[in-house]
Amino acid sequence: MEYDKYAHEPFAVTADLAVLTIRDGTLHVLLVERGQEPYKGHWALPGGFVQPDESAETAARRELAEETGLSDVSGLHLEQLRTYSEPDRDPRMRVVTVAFTALLPHPPEPNGGSDAAQARWVPYDTAGPLAFDHDRILADAHDRVGAKLEYTGLATAFCPPEFTLGELQQVYETVWGTALDRPNFRRKVLATPGFVEAVPGAARLTGGRGKPAALYRAGTAATLHPPLLRPTPEGRPA
Amino acid sequence: MEYDKYAHEPFAVTADLAVLTIRDGTLHVLLVERGQEPYKGHWALPGGFVQPDESAETAARRELAEETGLSDVSGLHLEQLRTYSEPDRDPRMRVVTVAFTALLPHPPEPNGGSDAAQARWVPYDTAGPLAFDHDRILADAHDRVGAKLEYTGLATAFCPPEFTLGELQQVYETVWGTALDRPNFRRKVLATPGFVEAVPGAARLTGGRGKPAALYRAGTAATLHPPLLRPTPEGRPA
DNA sequence: CCCTTAATAGTCAGTACGACTATAAAGAGA
DNA sequence: TCTCTTTATAGTCGTACTGACTATTAAGGG
Structure with a gap:
């Protein structure tokens, strides 16, 4: 035909x-x-x-x-x-x-x-x-x-131009529906080049209480290396 | 409107x-x-x-x-x-x-x-x-x-129903355009649950020469955990 | 002044990974 | 037959990453 x-x-x-x-x-x-x-x-x-x-x-x-x-x-x-x-x-x-x-x-x-x-x-x-x-x-x-x-910096699209790592973590937790360990999340985000960049000297009171958090901007990396994998969904032998 | x-x-x-x-x-x-x-x-x-x-x-x-x-x-x-x-x-x-x-x-x-x-x-x-x-x-x-x-078992779609790990590796190398270390590739594939499953007792002469390779079938996993990431594309501090 | 809250720093053992070396089993050619 | 080549497979080792923790810092509230 x-x-x-x-x-x-x-x-x-x-x-x-x-x-x-x-x-x-x-x-x-x-x-x-x-x-x-x-x-x-x-x-x-x-x-x-x-x-x-x-x-x-x-x-x-x-x-x-x-x-x-x-x-x-x-x-x-x-x-x-x-x-x-x-x-x-x-x-x-x-x-x-x-x-x-x-x-x-x-x-x-x-x-x-x-x-x-x-x-x-x-x-x-x-x-x-x-x-x-x-x-x-x-x-x-x-x-x-x-x-x-998991493998892109898309989470920053949910955040305002300047955001705290706590806000970024809440994006992951909200979309995935799972809780994440805060120190570990922080370590992984900062260890991934191009994911976020610090805003020098800036801080924000997150909800009135607690220590003020440092502010970050979205980075330039299109893909995250290493990726930020979500916790094992099933009972995988991880 | x-x-x-x-x-x-x-x-x-x-x-x-x-x-x-x-x-x-x-x-x-x-x-x-x-x-x-x-x-x-x-x-x-x-x-x-x-x-x-x-x-x-x-x-x-x-x-x-x-x-x-x-x-x-x-x-x-x-x-x-x-x-x-x-x-x-x-x-x-x-x-x-x-x-x-x-x-x-x-x-x-x-x-x-x-x-x-x-x-x-x-x-x-x-x-x-x-x-x-x-x-x-x-x-x-x-x-x-x-x-x-990287994160699915899609490579098996390029392979016949029963295939060797060498054939599977060639799929990755061909699509990605990079060479992979054979022992490491093998280890990662076999360590990823549900990626491939062995065909008991079967082997195939790959190209006439060399030791016969064991045969595998596509597994049932939809996503690979851990994923099979390609080698760092740029000069990343990995 | 504590208590709570939230951010950040650090520890530690298990796992994964990249770069290797070593061995096994086949065919090819002398 | 004996090697050489080829390919598959096994294993080693040091580094990096991960998850589960504990500890410290800096704010506000009673």
Whole structure:
């Protein structure tokens, strides 16, 4: 068969977002309430159709700005997750969704923009069941982020520009759902070149109590060597 | 703006494949020669339009069977890579491509099917420049496979059902482009639970010469603990 | 002034890793 | 047949990394 002679059906293409942040030590996700059928009244991941003149990445960043109400989303971490293309995903028509994961440092109140749809931060554990196959997309996003924490400096995307090692550790603990030993975490982070760099002479009172913590900035390393592996998930003979 | 009132443009959706294998100790990729404009006469990754009743994954597996001529592709490793959606990717129309990576153990002669298009195994290093943005897709596939060798048992997808540790090591060396110490590689593979399991009493003459090697099968572990990290790429103080 | 809290420093044994050396089992060629 | 070459496999050794701890420092609260 000739490649170019295939009949092709028109598809609608959307860009949907799993926007994650940490509020009060818990992982939260940005959800919108659907105003129309199907799944009217259900919660769903924010997203929308890709326009004729934009890529899925551009559409995702536009949606991110609209839904969060942030004026500048250019510095935020946005990453393609995967594409969902099962024929019956949307009962109305054939929709192919390119899903993205976005990570926010400080949780803004959502929906500051002009959009009439409700948008809310929802704790990850209480999210769902969501509309369409968004439960699976959200779970995939969580898996991906958890895995990338091990071998990239992605955790700093959850933190403000200057952060303490305690805040960084809380990112790992929140996403992985496990407690980590503080001295050991500190040692490993500082031993990994390019992960964080110290802000000279700066310190911050973490919560009013306790010794002030030194501040760090995100480093330049794309990958962590050695990686920061999570504690043995199962009963492995480690 | 209301989510569901967005105007949407029809897109064509294709599933393209970066099919990788190892022939004669070199990484090869399956390419087809384009018979029509645009890029007529150029080499490209195999692929085709997603049909109305199938997902991108289904389309990719169908294309894989057509292009390789293999009757049973159900056991082969096929994995979604990412989606390419820039508006000007294809001069004819708006095409969104979901790219996949497939790994083949034993390299069959391509194009055993009825397709008239030429399909050939091309050494990875001499592939390109390819049609459209396929150079980038191929490079992304290579990056992804190289990274996944570190923390998954993916390398066994390049090997036949029963293989020697020398063959497994050659997969790593070929994809990473680096030489590995044989005793150390062996020790690490055998120390990683679930990576490989011994085939009792079986051995194979590797190339006619040398001591026969014991045979192993792919294990059941999804992720490798500890991971098999590649040698320090830069001058890191490891 | 203690007590609590949180950050940071340091210790110690077990494990993993890279660089080696040594041995075993096959075929090739003299 | 006897070596030489080739490949697989076994083992050694010093360093680095890891997890589980203990100890100290610096803040605020009663």
